[in-house]
Every structure is written in C-alpha cells, then in structure tokens.
Amino acid sequence: MTDTMEGSAPRRTRIQQEKRELILEAALEVFSANGFRGSTIDQIAEAAGMSKPNLLYYFRRKEDIHETLMQRLLDTWLAPLRELDDIGDPLTELRSYIRRKLEMARDFPRESRLFANEILQGAPRIKPMLEGELKTLVDEKAAVIKGWMRAGKIARTDPWHLIFSIWATTQHYADFDVQVRAVLGADRGGDGRFEDAARFLEQLFLDGLKPKG
Amino acid sequence: MTDTMEGSAPRRTRIQQEKRELILEAALEVFSANGFRGSTIDQIAEAAGMSKPNLLYYFRRKEDIHETLMQRLLDTWLAPLRELDDIGDPLTELRSYIRRKLEMARDFPRESRLFANEILQGAPRIKPMLEGELKTLVDEKAAVIKGWMRAGKIARTDPWHLIFSIWATTQHYADFDVQVRAVLGADRGGDGRFEDAARFLEQLFLDGLKPKG
C-alpha cells in the first residue's frame, strides 16, 4: 500500500472497502455495548474475524474507527429531523417525526447507544458538531415549529424543549432497553412494546393526560 | 483491623466511616464522568486525596466501590416514585412527580449519569434488581394510575409507558446535558433551562400539543 488511507480522497481497493465495512460493523457492536474505553481493539478484531495487526492495517488508531463511525452515525441519525417539513399538516408532521424516531430506536439501537455513550461522557469528540451543525439544524426546525404555533396549528410551547422531549422519549427505548424490558416483564416486554410505545407517545404528544371533556 | 469490612454487619471505626464516604463521593464524580471501565483507581484515589493502596484498604476491589455506590443510588433514585400516592388530586400528584424527578436531574446529575451508564452497558450488575424490586414498584404504581384512569381523573393510556416517558424526559436533562446546552446556546442554556423544561413538561403532560378549542 503506497498511500496513507487518510486525508480527503483516499482511493481504496475492493478488499479495503469490504474489510473497512466489516470492521466498522464489528466496532459498532462492541463500542455500543462497552463504550469507547471499555472496548479493546482485540474485541473488535475478533468480532470482525481478523487479527489485531490486520485491523490496525485498515485503521491505524482505535480512535480512527470511532471517529469514522461517529461521522456516519450523525448523518443518518439526524435524517428524521431534517425531513421535518413545513408542507403538510403540522400535527401529522410531528406525529410522523415521532414515529420515525421510534422506528430508529427499534431498528438501530446500537447506533443510539453509541451516541448516548458519547454524550454521557461529555461528548469529547463531537462537541463542536453539537454546537455547530446540530444547533443550526435544531434552531431552523424550531423556527418552523414556531411558525405553526403562530398560525394556531399547534399549542404554544417551547419548540426546543419539544424536540428534546421527542428525542428523550424515543431514544429511551433503545438506550434503556434492558430496563424497559425488565419492568414490562416477559409478557409485555416482547416485540409488541414498540407498538405500545408508539400508541402511548402519540396520545401523550397530541392530547396529554387531562381527561376528555 | 480484625474484620473483613464486608458482610452483613461490619462494625467500623469513625475514621473508616469518614474515609469510606470520602471515597464514595470521589468515585461518584469519577465513575459518572468516565464510566466504570473508563475510570481508574488512581483517579478516584487522587480525587479523594489519598494514595491508591490506602483506598484499597477501605475497598478491596474497584467493583466494591461501584457496587456500594449503586446500592445507595437506587434507594434515593426511586424515592420520588415511591412517594407517588393515591391521596390527593391525580393530575397534581403526577405533576409534582415530574417536578421532583426534574429537580433530581438538576441537583444530582452525577447520580443520573452513573445510573445511565450502568443501564447502557446492559445493567450487568443490577439486572436482578430491575426485574425484582423495580418491576414490583412500577407495577404497584401502574395500578394506582390505572385506578385514576378508571375513575376518569386522567385520560386512559398505558401507565408503564407513561412512567417511562417521565423518566426519559426528566433524566434527559442530566444525561444529555452537554447536548442540551450546546443546542440551547449560551443565552438560553444557562440555569434557566430547568425552569423552561419544567414549564414545557407540565404543559406537555397535561395538555399535549393540540391547539386549544
């Protein structure tokens, strides 16, 4: 291999593409379960079915794997919020945002936990992105929501905290999965829990807890 | 020292009491910021102002510190839910439960993060407690809430998911504090964020997002 595999335009062989994917998949599994410091290169290498030096041939440092994983994650992770659009009925729009976020918690729990781990530790590696890209996006969407409020389409509240509450309630089912399943027990903790959660969240966000009439 | 300092009824000298408290306080700081595997005995010892062997004189293994911390935590952590009572107005009762939980996120963020870390890693050390003590308590309170629903005092929903959503939204302000502050920015991310959150959550849980009338 003549070039450094880093930098802006690294051309890669077919094997490099495949092996890097394999490693990232294994690393997602390991990092999301044990955190960054709790994971070892050996664990990731074993999960990827290769030796440690071989893994280090594709990613020179442990941090490089984590960084690559994190960059990819953020794109897909914020996709649902990006889709939140001004076209269509506001309440419907919010409801489908909540549904999409809940589906992501169901289908990509490892990604959610990887993200949660990073934030819990103080986001040492992605703080700039939070203060920059993320803040910009949220501010933008908060403005959209504010517009809906001014138009009387939804009740007036704090759009930022509304977004936080959607993140919190949906990601809870990925990040705190063990607890959710433990509390629901064997009978209610099965696959149906996400549909129950979806029904509950829809009702909560639309109507709250006050009794009708 | 003649006895082993473990077991059911370890009698301890005054110095042992004090130093153990000092260590637990330091360990809470370190564990909550770095996770279990991310924390070293040396870090804790330094934070407690003593040498590593000295710390190991009071807690023989790193795990013992974590275990002690965890046991204490769970008692205080579930106190607000225990207080949820059948006396008084249901909506008021739920509102003050939410307020208490939010205050805990504000006043004891380290405890919240310690707990979140443990759950995120799959709760290896406290799973039995979740399936036993915690499940029992939640089932009990879910029954109380169901009673309120039957009496028409609050809207009918899933009490278990209601409790999850309260946990998720309140603990979010402790566990994801970095993100919350990054998104709110310098002006709105100050101390006032908890009051804004309290106002928002109250409205969300009571009325939802549908516009009035």
Next chain:
DNA sequence: CTAACGTTTGTCCAACCGGTCAAAAATTTG
C-alpha cells in the same frame, strides 16, 4: 512506656492494552 491495633505508603507484579515491525502469505500486474 509499651504492646496491640488501626492507618498509610512505597514498591512491586502480572495482566492487559494500544500500537509497531518485519517477515510471510496472498493477490495483482506485466
């Protein structure tokens, strides 16, 4: 004072961990 007991620390060790390196094996290229 002194013996007994409780506390503290310097030193050490074995296991682990991230990363290097050179050489072998496999693959591609001409």
Next chain:
DNA sequence: CAAATTTTTGACCGGTTGGACAAACGTTAG
C-alpha cells in the same frame, strides 16, 4: 511465470492498570 504490490500474522514493546504486600507510621489502651 515472475515481479510488484497488497494483505495477514506472530512476535514484540512500552505504558497503564488492578491489586498484593510488607514495612512504616499513628493511635489507643493498659
């Protein structure tokens, strides 16, 4: 086929970490 290049691995290294230990130090009771 043979040369060039890419991929894989065993062996190794230096630093860190959890924990052991014995000796020193401090305190308390007789």
